[in-house]
Amino acid sequence: MLPLTSMTGFLLQKSGAILLAHAERALEARGTRVRHFYVLAALNDTPDLSQHDLSQMIGIDAGILGSLIDEMETDGHVERRRNPLDKRRYVVNITKLGRDVLVVLLDDMQKIEQEFLSSLSDSEAGNLRKYLERALAGRWPEVIECGSPGEI
Template identity: 45%
Template sequence: MAGQRAADSRQSPRKDFLVAESPGYLLIKAGVVLDEEASKALATIGMRNRYFLVLASLAGGPSLSQQDLSRLLNLDPTTVVSVIDEMERNAHVERQRDPADRRRYRLHLTDAGREALARASALVAEVETEFFGSLTHHELGMFRDMLGRVMAGRWPESVCG
C-alpha cells in the first residue's frame, strides 16, 4: 500500500510547479553551463564543441556517414557537411565512398584527427571533472546510468547500438 502511494505521488503532476526544482529544467541548465565551459576550454586550441563532438563520434566503433552523424548528434545535415568540409581541410577526416551505396560517404579519422581529438578530449575531461566534482565516483556512475535509462528509446539506436 505504501509502495503504491509512493508510485502514485511520483506520477501525478505537481500543482505548485517550480521551474528551479524541475529535473528537466535543471538538466537543461546543467547542459548549457557544461557546454559553455567546454566551449571555453576548446577555444584555447581553436576548436568548437560541434567539431569536437564530430571527432569524438567518428573515433569509436564503425565508420559513420554524414547522415549517421546528423542523426546521432541531432545536427542539421547541412551543418554536418560544413563541419566535415572543415575537418577535411584540416586533414582530420577522410571521406571514402561507401562500397554498399556509392551515393554515401563513410568518414574516417586520420592520424592528425586522432591527435586533435586526444588534445580536445583531455580538455573536456578536465572540464567534466571540475563540473561534476561535487559528486563521488559512485554517484557519477549512478547519474550516468540514470541518464542512460531516461534516454533509452530516445537515441538513434541504428547508429549507437
C-alpha cells in the same frame, strides 16, 4: 505549480548549457569547437558512418554537418570517401591526426566535466551517469548506443 528548479528536465537543460559554455571556451583556446569534438569522438567509436547517420548520432543539422566535415577534412582530421555499397553516398572516418587531436580534446572535456561534478563524490557522479544512460536508452537514433566510450 512547482518552481522551475524542481523540474528535472530544466535542471538537465541548465547543466548541459553550463557544461557546453565551459567546453566551448576551453576548446576555443585550442582553435576548435565542441562540434569538432563530437564528430571526432563519434567517428572514433563508429567507423564508416554516413554523413546522415553522423548527423543523427550527434544531433547536428545535416547541412551544417556537411560544412563542418569540409572544414575538418581540410584540416586533416577526417576523411570522406564514397560508400562502396552505395556510390551516391559518402562515409566519413577519423584520421590518425584526428585521433591525436581527439586525445587532447577528450582530456579537456573530461576535466570540464570533473570540475562541474566536483561537488559530487565519485560514486554519486557514476550513479548520475548510470541513471542518465538508463533514462536515454532507446530514445536516441538507432545508430547510437549509450554506454562506455570506445578506445582511442
